[in-house]
Amino acid sequence: MSLPNxxxxxxxxxxxxxxxxxxxGPEIVISCCKAGIVGTFPALNQRSTEGLNEWIExxxxxxxxxxxxxxxxxxxxxxxxxxxxxxQSCVHHKxxxxxxxxxxxxxxxxxxxxxxxxxxxxxxxxxxxQKATEAGCDGLILVCAGAGxxxxxxxxxxxxxxxxxxFEGTILLAGxxxxxxxxxxxQMLGADLAYLGTRFIATxxxxxxEKFKQMIVASSAKDIIHTPAISGIPGSFLRPSIVAAGxxxxxxxxxxxxxxxFGDNMQEERKAWRDVxxxxxxxxxxxxxxxxxxxxxxxxxxxxQSIADFDLTISNYS
Numbered sequence: 001m002s003l004p005n006x007x008x009x010x011x012x013x014x015x016x017x018x019x020x021x022x023x024x025g026p027e028i029v030i031s032c033c034k035a036g037i038v039g040t041f042p043a044l045n046q047r048s049t050e051g052l053n054e055w056i057e058x059x060x061x062x063x064x065x066x067x068x069x070x071x072x073x074x075x076x077x078x079x080x081x082x083x084x085x086x087x088q089s090c091v092h093h094k095x096x097x098x099x100x101x102x103x104x105x106x107x108x109x110x111x112x113x114x115x116x117x118x119x120x121x122x123x124x125x126x127x128x129x130q131k132a133t134e135a136g137c138d139g140l141i142l143v144c145a146g147a148g149x150x151x152x153x154x155x156x157x158x159x160x161x162x163x164x165x166x167f168e169g170t171i172l173l174a175g176x177x178x179x180x181x182x183x184x185x186x187q188m189l190g191a192d193l194a195y196l197g198t199r200f201i202a203t204x205x206x207x208x209x210e211k212f213k214q215m216i217v218a219s220s221a222k223d224i225i226h227t228p229a230i231s232g233i234p235g236s237f238l239r240p241s242i243v244a245a246g247x248x249x250x251x252x253x254x255x256x257x258x259x260x261x262f263g264d265n266m267q268e269e270r271k272a273w274r275d276v277x278x279x280x281x282x283x284x285x286x287x288x289x290x291x292x293x294x295x296x297x298x299x300x301x302x303x304x305q306s307i308a309d310f311d312l313t314i315s316n317y318s
Contacts, residue, residue, distance in 0.1 A: 123141065149236065
């Protein structure tokens, strides 16, 4: 782990609440930071850079150095016309953490490093991890099989050890992590931080529709479909939401570009994700809708109990 103490010492649990498209906003970020975990949101959840500035100012006005840091997700892709303006907004406000997706750019990393910020990058393969390492990223977010959003297909048991061979920075693990025991398991596997998304959809502060939250609670792993048909990039989606949107989940159209569009087609992207809801395979572990403070308290209890249980178990083999 290469996290500075100024970052690590502000956490009460080794967790980052992932930035979720159309779900994460300042309310959930502030609540996460107050509870001692990193709160994040995608810049594109705001419809303009001016709106992004307002959200950043709201978060900064509501948190202080005693709270966990916050982060913003930037889509670093040629079809995102806002990436440079949004980056400059983050640099101006000295956002502590930038999470990049769909492109690892050394110049961006240098700009964030210029004010002492950190850059974590989403990866689903070893090749992506190598490129991000070459770009100087501080952390890699391993989006493994079972994750929500634009998920990979590799097992964490395969991907994490291969990446750790050449990467000495911070590793975050994503994919079906929904309780405190899975957070501890991620660390046991070699991750520094756990990256939880789906579990935070079912919180009172999230921007998700109430029907979306209820569907999370009612669903299990069998209800998750991994497909590129929704946005052009393989992602995990809730089967019941696909049905509700009028599609046959077993006969989805091919969308063969493997590239989402973030320019003129952004409204279509918003409509697709508004009507068809994403989640990871960890939904089967979620059976309630809590506020963030209650959820983090529950995760802490489960995390500590799982460590105590493990210590007791391994004592039998010593």
